[in-house]
Amino acid sequence: MARRLLLDRFDAAPPTRPAEESDMSNVHPSRRWAGLAAAAALGLWLGGARPASAQDEAVGFGVDEFTSGDCDWVGATDLNHSAEWADLVDDIFADEGFGQTTKWIDGGVDGRDFTDVSKEIDFGDDDDDDNGADHADVALLVTHGGHVHDAGGYYSEFLMGDEGEGDDWLSCVPNTREHFLLGNGGADDAEIAILAACQSAHYDVWTDGGYFDVRLRDGTFNTWLGFHGNSYDGSEDRNHFENYLEDSFSNGVGDNWLDELYRNPWGSDNEQCPTAVIFCETENDCITQFYFGGFQDRFKVGTSDTKSLSKIFYFGGCNPGAGPTLPN
Amino acid sequence: MTRNHRSSYAAASVLALAVGFAAQSAPAQPASLAGLLAKMDKSGVVGKEPAFYSGTFAWNASTALSPARAGGALAGEALETLTVDPRRTTARSPHYRYEWRPAAGAAFLQWREDVPPSPYPVPGGPAGVVDDAVRRLAALGVVREEIALVRRLPLLSQALAEDSSTPTAPRLEAWKVFLERRLGGTAVEGSRAVFTYTPDGTLTKALIRWPSLDPDPSHHRTNAGVAPNEAALAVARYLIETGQTDVGGAIVLDFSFRSEDVLVGAEQRPALRLTRKVEATLDEARPAPEDGLHERIRVAVVDPRPPALP
Numbered sequence: 001m002a003r004r005l006l007l008d009r010f011d012a013a014p015p016t017r018p019a020e021e022s023d024m025s026n027v028h029p030s031r032r033w034a035g036l037a038a039a040a041a042l043g044l045w046l047g048g049a050r051p052a053s054a055q056d057e058a059v060g061f062g063v064d065e066f067t068s069g070d071c072d073w074v075g076a077t078d079l080n081h082s083a084e085w086a087d088l089v090d091d092i093f094a095d096e097g098f099g100q101t102t103k104w105i106d107g108g109v110d111g112r113d114f115t116d117v118s119k120e121i122d123f124g125d126d127d128d129d130d131n132g133a134d135h136a137d138v139a140l141l142v143t144h145g146g147h148v149h150d151a152g153g154y155y156s157e158f159l160m161g162d163e164g165e166g167d168d169w170l171s172c173v174p175n176t177r178e179h180f181l182l183g184n185g186g187a188d189d190a191e192i193a194i195l196a197a198c199q200s201a202h203y204d205v206w207t208d209g210g211y212f213d214v215r216l217r218d219g220t221f222n223t224w225l226g227f228h229g230n231s232y233d234g235s236e237d238r239n240h241f242e243n244y245l246e247d248s249f250s251n252g253v254g255d256n257w258l259d260e261l262y263r264n265p266w267g268s269d270n271e272q273c274p275t276a277v278i279f280c281e282t283e284n285d286c287i288t289q290f291y292f293g294g295f296q297d298r299f300k301v302g303t304s305d306t307k308s309l310s311k312i313f314y315f316g317g318c319n320p321g322a323g324p325t326l327p328n
Numbered sequence: 329m330t331r332n333h334r335s336s337y338a339a340a341s342v343l344a345l346a347v348g349f350a351a352q353s354a355p356a357q358p359a360s361l362a363g364l365l366a367k368m369d370k371s372g373v374v375g376k377e378p379a380f381y382s383g384t385f386a387w388n389a390s391t392a393l394s395p396a397r398a399g400g401a402l403a404g405e406a407l408e409t410l411t412v413d414p415r416r417t418t419a420r421s422p423h424y425r426y427e428w429r430p431a432a433g434a435a436f437l438q439w440r441e442d443v444p445p446s447p448y449p450v451p452g453g454p455a456g457v458v459d460d461a462v463r464r465l466a467a468l469g470v471v472r473e474e475i476a477l478v479r480r481l482p483l484l485s486q487a488l489a490e491d492s493s494t495p496t497a498p499r500l501e502a503w504k505v506f507l508e509r510r511l512g513g514t515a516v517e518g519s520r521a522v523f524t525y526t527p528d529g530t531l532t533k534a535l536i537r538w539p540s541l542d543p544d545p546s547h548h549r550t551n552a553g554v555a556p557n558e559a560a561l562a563v564a565r566y567l568i569e570t571g572q573t574d575v576g577g578a579i580v581l582d583f584s585f586r587s588e589d590v591l592v593g594a595e596q597r598p599a600l601r602l603t604r605k606v607e608a609t610l611d612e613a614r615p616a617p618e619d620g621l622h623e624r625i626r627v628a629v630v631d632p633r634p635p636a637l638p
Contacts, residue, residue: 077574077623095415146621159621173621198622207495209488217490234607234627235586239518243537246429247436250418252535255483256436259522259535262506264478265609266372266582270625283487287501290485292441300441308490316482316498321611322622327484327498 055099058295059136060089061113063143063161065106070163071172081238082142085196088238089140092245093295102131110164111171114141116181126182134182138192138295145197145226147205153177154210156200156226176205180214183221191298192223192253196241201226201275203326206312215279217308222289222299224277225257229320232263232272250297254278254290254313262315273318273326279307286311364564367575370556372582373606376513384471385543389433390597392469393536395419395426401467402437402534431598433539439532449529454503460531461505461523470538476515478506483524500527509538512550514604516585540599542592548585548602554632556581562632563608572610572628580609586629606630 062082066072083105090103104113113132126132133139144159155177164171174180182190193214195201201224205211215221231237244260252259254276263272278286285301290313293300317328391397399407399421407419407426419426423443427436439445450460458480466472483502488495502524509519524533542548559581567573584607587600610626 074621076621077626079624080626080628144621144623148620157621196624198624206488207486209490209493212490230622231624232609232627233624234609235629236517236584236607236627240520243432243434243518246432247427247434247535250427251425251438251441252436252533255524255533256535258483259504259524260520262481264506265580267369267580267609267611270580270609270611286487287485288441291438309487310490311485311487312495313483313485313501315504316484316500318481321625328482 056093056097056296057100057102057136058089058093058098058138058140059101059131059133060086060103060140061109061133061142062086062103062105062140063109063159065161066144066159069107069161070110071160074159074172076144076159079142079144079233081233081235082196084238085140085142085241088242088245089138092242093138096249096295098137100136102136104131106161108161109141109143110160110162111174111179112164113160114158115171115174115179116184118184119179119181126180133193134185134190136190137298138194139182139190140194140196142196145195145200147199147202147210148175149202149204149208149210154205154208155213156195156197156202156205156210158195158197158200176211177213181216182214183219184216189220191220192295193221193225194257195224195226196231198227198230198322200231201228201277201312202323203228203275203312203314204324206275206277206310209310211277212279212310215307217306219307220299222279222307223253223293224279225254226275226277227261227320228273228275228314228318228326229323230270230272232265237261237263237272245295248294250294251292253293253295253298258313258315262318269319270321271318273315273320273323276313278311278313280309280311281305281307282309283311285309361561361564361568364567364573364575364579365560367577367579368560368563369578369580369611370560372580373556373559376583385541385545387469387471387474387538387540388597389538389540390430390595393428393430393433393435393538395428397468398426398428398435398437401469402435402464432537433598434537435534436536437534445526445530445532447526447528447530450525450531453529454525454527455529457503457523457525457529458505460525460529461507461521461534464523464531464534465507465521465536465538468538470509474509474511476508476510478508480505502526502532503529511585511602514583514585516587516600516602518587518600539587540592540597542590542599542601544592547590549604549635551604551631551633554604554606559583559606559630559632562630563606563628566628566630567608570628572626575610577611580611582607582609584629603631606632 064079064082066076086103093101126134155175157175240260248256261274280286319325395407403424405421409419411418417428484498486495505523507521509516521536585602592599608628
């Protein structure tokens with residue numbers, strides 16, 4: 001509890017925003033325990049906040065630093081705007097009345113935040129850890145990504161800023177098949193995930209059912225937003241993401257994603273192709289969520305629906321880098 | 329369907345991918361200014377000397393996007409205001425719901441969820457949606473010279489059942505018309521209007537962000553006379569200063585107007601003050617390894633002639 005009070009925003013907390021001033025968002029929670037425990041021992045323990053599950057929660061994870069830290073062996077290039085995306089989640093969801101919003105950047109982002117212990121991996125901690133992606137209702141990850149599509153399986157993968165506890169190098173690059181599982185722990189689990197990374201909602205992975213692995217048939221998770229092919233790290237994209245968030249609390253959580261994040265820069269074969277994957281029971285349910293779901297009400301057609309169907313939405317003919325042109 | 333495979337494949341594949349990523353994608357490191365300049369694709373800034381729009385900057389999003397105005401111009405029917413708070417105003421008409429965020433110059437018109445869709449195609453049906461979108465935006469008071477078509481795109485969907493291995497065929501859900509704001513041929517970053525139509529051409533949505541501009545043209549910096557080579561040099565110097573020299577592919581240049589928020593007029597209404605900058609897309613920062621991680625494409629924005637410090 002102590003670390004949440006110091007790191008997160010609660011609607012029961014004073015109007016100041018401790019998360020912003022903490023400047024600890026690039027340090028994973030587990031590494032702060034010593035300091036926080038000491039703070040508690042010194043009488044800084046604050047009680048009275050509501051449990052996290054009783055309120056709307058959003059969390060933003062963004063990695064800009066790849067040339068230092070535990071995962072630098074991958075050799076990826078640093079990015080410039082990932083932390084800003086996480087800031088936007090932290091700020092805008094708080095302004096819109098979410099009871100708890102959190103951001104993590106760089107070394108504060110590791111495989112535990114997006115992996116599930118039920119997938120038989122020893123570093124899975126996304127819902128047991130209060131700050132993991134599956135502890136929130138809406139989660140964002142901004143980083144480098146990719147996809148695999150061969151005889152071994154079909155999945156997207158994401159590069160973390162830190163390898164996490166246990167120094168398990170696998171946790172630097174968790175993937176949707178072996179590691180991710182969202183919405184599997186109860187009513188307060190994730191319903192919407194935004195994956196701002198290359199090939200994060202890749203058409204080729206979807207056509208072979210690759211994203212079914214990130215949810216359960218009877219779980220809460222229903223909306224997976226990302227990109228087919230390459231994506232961009234620019235201030236323009238950051239601004240469009242801000243617009244997307246501002247516009248999508250009531251309606252349009254899927255449709256607005258496509259409208260705002262589509263990009264057609266100078267040149268050729270370089271469009272940014274946003275895609276939305278919705279899980280539901282019937283096609284109409286998916287369509288309703290795509291057009292009329294919002295961050296406030298999330299799954300419009302009810303969280304009890306069976307998520308046995310997956311529906312993808314995309315722009316026909318969109319032609320990105322690092323991905324085939326989408327069907328037209 | 330192979331999605332139920334479970335194996336130790338992942339460990340081996342991730343290692344292989346990561347090694348491949350590091351080994352195959354090691355970029356050529358242009359260590360010098362000349363090395364970076366050699367990678368510049370200047371086709372996007374050639375022949376784009378500014379012909380800055382010389383007309384009025386009178387468009388006022390603080391009034392033009394109000395429900396009273398947008399009802400007739402956008403929806404074609406009166407919008408009744410429902411709620412007003414500091415962040416947004418909501419309204420509805422017989423067929424549409426509407427959200428207006430005055431401070432951002434943003435509006436969101438959408439066919440109401442509780443009203444069954446009915447065919448009400450625009451003139452020309454699907455073939456007329458671009459003209460219709462431009463007409464509606466102009467009806468809000470946006471001058472036609474500012475409105476540029478990006479693309480008309482089909483929104484498609486497909487479905488896949490968990491126990492099936494074959495997705496349904498692509499289905500046309502809607503037509504999307506992407507419009508952007510251009511001044512003298514240069515895009516204004518962040519100004520965009522996306523109109524959505526059913527396959528038969530009925531308007532179902534308009535997502536608009538078209539903020540006011542500072543009405544005094546002299547307050548905008550057009551960086552007139554910046555030649556392609558000057559733009560390229562400014563970008564190369566910026567990349568060296570910021571350590572972003574690990575570029576494997578081309579550096580694609582374009583001009584765009586970037587903005588800062590200001591308050592203008594006696595009523596201190598929000599507006600944008602523009603500066604024409606060079607946008608450098610570090611295309612394919614590293615060659616993509618087969619079936620591995622891909623890096624997000626970085627976009628650097630550089631003022632080719634920054635104002636002198638006071």
